[in-house]
Amino acid sequence: MSPLNIKKSASSHSAYELRDPNAPVIETHTLAVIVENEPGVLARVIGLFSGRGYNIDSLTVAEVDHNSHRSRITVVTTGTPQVIVQIKAQLARMVPVYEVHDLTVEGPSVQRELALMKVAGKGEARIEALRLAEIFRAHVVDSTLESFVFEMTGTPEKIDSFAELMRPLGLREMARTGVAALSRGL
Amino acid sequence: MTRQMTGARMVVQALKDQGVEVVFGYPGGAVLPIYDEIFQQNDIRHILVRHEQGAIHMAEGYARSTGKVGVALVTSGPGATNAVTGLTDALLDSIPLVVLSGQVPTFMIGTDAFQEADTIGITRPCTKHNWLVKDTDKLSETIHQAFHVASHGRPGPVLIDIPKDVQFATGTYTPKEATRVSHYQPRVKGDSEAIAAMVALMETAERPVFYTGGGVINSGVKASQLLREFVAATGFPITSTLMGLGAYPASGTAWLGMLGMHGLYEANLAMHGCDLMINIGARFDDRITGRIPDFSPNSKKVHVDIDPSSINKVIRVDVGVVGDIANVLEEALALWKSRGSVVNKDGLAKWWKQIAEWRAVKCLTYNGSTKVIKPQYALERLEALTKGMDRYITTEVGQHQMWAAQYLGFEAPNRWMTSGGLGTMGYGLPASIGVQIAHPDSLVINVAGEASWLMNMQEMGTAMQFRAPVKQFILNNERLGMVRQWQELLHGERYSQSWSESLPDFVKLAEAFGCRGIQVTDPADLDDAIMEMIRYDGPFIFDCRVEKHENCFPMIPSGRPHNEMLLGDADTQGVIKAAGAVLV
Numbered sequence: 001m002s003p004l005n006i007k008k009s010a011s012s013h014s015a016y017e018l019r020d021p022n023a024p025v026i027e028t029h030t031l032a033v034i035v036e037n038e039p040g041v042l043a044r045v046i047g048l049f050s051g052r053g054y055n056i057d058s059l060t061v062a063e064v065d066h067n068s069h070r071s072r073i074t075v076v077t078t079g080t081p082q083v084i085v086q087i088k089a090q091l092a093r094m095v096p097v098y099e100v101h102d103l104t105v106e107g108p109s110v111q112r113e114l115a116l117m118k119v120a121g122k123g124e125a126r127i128e129a130l131r132l133a134e135i136f137r138a139h140v141v142d143s144t145l146e147s148f149v150f151e152m153t154g155t156p157e158k159i160d161s162f163a164e165l166m167r168p169l170g171l172r173e174m175a176r177t178g179v180a181a182l183s184r185g186l
Numbered sequence: 187m188t189r190q191m192t193g194a195r196m197v198v199q200a201l202k203d204q205g206v207e208v209v210f211g212y213p214g215g216a217v218l219p220i221y222d223e224i225f226q227q228n229d230i231r232h233i234l235v236r237h238e239q240g241a242i243h244m245a246e247g248y249a250r251s252t253g254k255v256g257v258a259l260v261t262s263g264p265g266a267t268n269a270v271t272g273l274t275d276a277l278l279d280s281i282p283l284v285v286l287s288g289q290v291p292t293f294m295i296g297t298d299a300f301q302e303a304d305t306i307g308i309t310r311p312c313t314k315h316n317w318l319v320k321d322t323d324k325l326s327e328t329i330h331q332a333f334h335v336a337s338h339g340r341p342g343p344v345l346i347d348i349p350k351d352v353q354f355a356t357g358t359y360t361p362k363e364a365t366r367v368s369h370y371q372p373r374v375k376g377d378s379e380a381i382a383a384m385v386a387l388m389e390t391a392e393r394p395v396f397y398t399g400g401g402v403i404n405s406g407v408k409a410s411q412l413l414r415e416f417v418a419a420t421g422f423p424i425t426s427t428l429m430g431l432g433a434y435p436a437s438g439t440a441w442l443g444m445l446g447m448h449g450l451y452e453a454n455l456a457m458h459g460c461d462l463m464i465n466i467g468a469r470f471d472d473r474i475t476g477r478i479p480d481f482s483p484n485s486k487k488v489h490v491d492i493d494p495s496s497i498n499k500v501i502r503v504d505v506g507v508v509g510d511i512a513n514v515l516e517e518a519l520a521l522w523k524s525r526g527s528v529v530n531k532d533g534l535a536k537w538w539k540q541i542a543e544w545r546a547v548k549c550l551t552y553n554g555s556t557k558v559i560k561p562q563y564a565l566e567r568l569e570a571l572t573k574g575m576d577r578y579i580t581t582e583v584g585q586h587q588m589w590a591a592q593y594l595g596f597e598a599p600n601r602w603m604t605s606g607g608l609g610t611m612g613y614g615l616p617a618s619i620g621v622q623i624a625h626p627d628s629l630v631i632n633v634a635g636e637a638s639w640l641m642n643m644q645e646m647g648t649a650m651q652f653r654a655p656v657k658q659f660i661l662n663n664e665r666l667g668m669v670r671q672w673q674e675l676l677h678g679e680r681y682s683q684s685w686s687e688s689l690p691d692f693v694k695l696a697e698a699f700g701c702r703g704i705q706v707t708d709p710a711d712l713d714d715a716i717m718e719m720i721r722y723d724g725p726f727i728f729d730c731r732v733e734k735h736e737n738c739f740p741m742i743p744s745g746r747p748h749n750e751m752l753l754g755d756a757d758t759q760g761v762i763k764a765a766g767a768v769l770v
Contacts, residue, residue, distance in 0.1 A: 040318075043307070089497075092495075093372070093493060093494060
């Protein structure tokens, strides 16, 4: 965090956000929560966030180890440093939670999100959309004479910027998976 | 050693394996197989309540007064929803409970069946954990896990929802010893470096104070013993939250009395003025801290708690120690002794001199009367006449609760049962029955207000049926006293809906239930009446008519710091500002 309180925002449309220097610093953290894959465990974790007034910017969940019934929940959340610490402590004390990792503080991490975007258009707009897709390394996974469905993976920021470019070119629908993240190295 | 049996029999068998002696419950369609098993055995005693909320509060009273896990059994739908208030109460006060609820058969779940409710969904935020058991083979293991979760780490209520077909089906019983070791193993031993930092602060502090809470009681009797030893050895003053009363004896020389919104002057000023605050098993609740930016502004703070999420939740502390209280206190005491039992003697002497000045204010002084019974006087007499007896106190919620905490002295842990975190009116009567079931020969008194008491008065039937000679000491001011006090201070004396009209005749009510009641209006009759209550062999309803508009002091108004305490009616004019009025 810079002393000027200028920070990169995960999903803002400008590259930087200028905040009131007297306001408490709001940080964005990516948490990986390893849980017992039991019925209701997601509701339990989400309920903790809604019940205590914490934010969820993004959420993904899937079983990652079938034999030991482990699921991995990746939550991107925002809050003051005190709130972030509290969120981690509240998660860690839940009975079905095995581990809580704060990928934002535990060192460098890889964060990826997958998005599908349906872009409708003809003529120049359609060509422009295809050209931009190439630059962003988005794949065409469905195509008609009047539309494309692009698939792309990347950081949330990259998906944001691609979506912004597609909007005037005929972006109709978008589906995003939310962030999956792993720490870099061993 | 595994055996085949029905799910219903497994429930009873697992409870026996866990050493359960008493279950508080109420039957219904979805738990009939379990009740059939209860009928066919004599090891577990079933206390039939009159309302499921009563069952949970009884189990709480039982648990709090014994240190064991309380057990309740309710049916599906309304049985489970009626339990919700009690579960929330137990969660906020960290009371270990295992609640078993019936559920419609698995194949009917989700069809809006008769008496179906999403019990797991409803109780998820008000339990420490809950389970829906869909497979009879997993039932006994789940029950054993439930006892483990309820009683380990920060204790709390857990619920197991058992569909009726799972109760009927036959499966393999897993005994307690054969149950998989739970991965839920909260840290018990405190970090040695943190403990060393705590001890170092204690050696130099000029104005230290111990601030203890319900965690000391939950940790067990040993924690209270170690605390007493530590206080005696260091000579530090000690105060406690509502939930922690009795961990250190009220007769102890270092005792400052309870702290907080209605805490004692000397306790709150010691908190405000200390240079070292040692929080042991308390959680910086808003009833304790008052205005956060002004809370004990010049102190170093140490916080010992078994729940890591308690540390730095509300108040930033300098040293946090995560661990079981008894474990941490033992290590800290040994370390402090091994380093030469050092304290700042000069600083402490001055500190005690200052405390003596605060004590001299005698903040619990009230205007006595010979015409009308002052509630404080009633409690002073109750204290005097029952002191030294084998006594347990429960309370309802409101002014009487605060007065009970101020005027009754607790010499031992597990003797004081009150709804602290949730503030549940209607807690005291069922809790007193739960305590009495656990301690049949002891004197169990519920200090009540008439309004709270009416909320669960049906449980007098339970007290009669099971011969629980609980004493209901009702300070009857015909008002919702605490609401009325706040309306006087905050809402221009507009007493909106805060009086109790059409009250029953409590003496006739007692007769209707088949027990004894008495009404006292004259202070001169009080002692004899209290003695009659104590001597009566059976439940007793004491209608103590008290001053109607008495306010509870000292009081820290909402939004004020500790050093802006009100000591009496003369201090109250215009004290609460708009910002404070929005707080509760």
